[in-house]
Amino acid sequence: MEAAITPLLSGIADKLLRRPPSLREMVVIVGYADDYAWFAELVHRIFPQEAETVLSTPGVRKRVERFADLFGERHFPLYAPFVEYWTEVEYDEPPWSWLRRGIPFDLAGFGYDTLHELWDSCSEGLSALALLVRPPNAFFYGTDGIRTAWLESAAERIPVETLRRIPRDGIPIADLSEAVNGTRFEGAALACSWVFAETGNFFLDHSYDDGWYDGYADPWEDEIIAEGTVEWRRARALMESVSQLADWLEDDLPGRFDEMLHFILPRMPEHEQKDKDDDD
Numbered sequence: 001m002e003a004a005i006t007p008l009l010s011g012i013a014d015k016l017l018r019r020p021p022s023l024r025e026m027v028v029i030v031g032y033a034d035d036y037a038w039f040a041e042l043v044h045r046i047f048p049q050e051a052e053t054v055l056s057t058p059g060v061r062k063r064v065e066r067f068a069d070l071f072g073e074r075h076f077p078l079y080a081p082f083v084e085y086w087t088e089v090e091y092d093e094p095p096w097s098w099l100r101r102g103i104p105f106d107l108a109g110f111g112y113d114t115l116h117e118l119w120d121s122c123s124e125g126l127s128a129l130a131l132l133v134r135p136p137n138a139f140f141y142g143t144d145g146i147r148t149a150w151l152e153s154a155a156e157r158i159p160v161e162t163l164r165r166i167p168r169d170g171i172p173i174a175d176l177s178e179a180v181n182g183t184r185f186e187g188a189a190l191a192c193s194w195v196f197a198e199t200g201n202f203f204l205d206h207s208y209d210d211g212w213y214d215g216y217a218d219p220w221e222d223e224i225i226a227e228g229t230v231e232w233r234r235a236r237a238l239m240e241s242v243s244q245l246a247d248w249l250e251d252d253l254p255g256r257f258d259e260m261l262h263f264i265l266p267r268m269p270e271h272e273q274k275d276k277d278d279d280d
Contacts, residue, residue: 036060039096042220043067047074064095075225076203076232077106103218105202105228108235110195111209116146118195119153125246128154128257129191131163132264134170136196162258171268173198179267185260187245190238202228203235 043063044051047070054070057063068083082104083095098104110118119127131154135147147170154163171179173196177189190199197205218224249256 035094035097035100038100039064039067042099046071046220046225061095064099072106075229079104079106079208099220103220103224103228105206105218107206107208108203108239109197109205109207109209111207113209114207115195116149118150123246123250124157124253125249126191126195126242128158128249128253129188129242129246130195131166132171132188133173133176133192133196134167136198158254158257162254162261165261165265167268171264175269176264178269179264183263185245185263187241188260188264191242191246194238194242199235199238201235201238202231204238 040051040055043054047054047067050070054066055063057066065083068078071078082098114121118130127150131150151163173189173192176192180186180189193199194204199205218228249260
């Protein structure tokens with residue numbers, strides 16, 4: 001009597017589609033057949049028109065990479081180090097098994113190390129914009145040290161006389177936002193909100209750097225994907241606005257930073273102007 005084919009393996013041929021798998025691929029797929037079946041169904045659900053092309057890509061790991069690229073084009077980017085690691089390194093568990101744990105969002109927030117090495121980690125334009133604002137009171141157990149370090153780095157690129165025009169503790173983000181709203185310097189407030197995780201946007205206010213967000217909290221549900229897609233579009237628009245202003249500054253950082261201050265400071269609320277006069 002022939003042994004019955006288990007339900008788990010009975011659909012493997014359909015999942016593999018056109019290209020016969022190598023022996024190594026078959027061993028991996030059979031070993032994680034349930035996870036691979038889940039991945040194939042995910043691809044069919046999200047990309048019904050492209051699913052056959054994705055799942056017939058030579059090499060099962062390359063299929064995950066192709067899925068990640070397509071997902072980033074249509075919805076939002078997946079965490080690049082995750083995709084690169086699990087598709088380039090031969091690991092005990094295949095990449096589709098890790099995808100099943102949850103969506104690996106590509107987070108664009110600023111972690112502790114990035115903030116404390118801002119002028120070395122980010123563009124000079126973005127770093128200069130961060131000088132404008134007053135860090136939140138609860139910012140990493142104190143604000144003086146990091147602001148002093150930023151100003152010291154800025155002094156190597158911007159005249160000290162120009163930097164002294166900034167209020168000593170920085171401008172509150174709310175006041176800066178009000179001053180530049182609807183102007184060509186609106187990106188300055190957006191940049192500062194992004195740096196200090198006050199945008200209200202999921203992608204921009206979170207980071208993997210500090211190890212407190214593991215990125216696998218959300219399942220691959222249609223509602224979550226749709227919400228993430230909208231959120232990413234907002235994040236991308238904000239980052240593009242910041243990038244345009246940062247690029248403009250970098251064309252002549254000393255002169256254009258001074259030009260920006262000439263525009264912004266007179267628009268500050270009266271209490272900010274008084275504080276600035278007291279500092280002087």
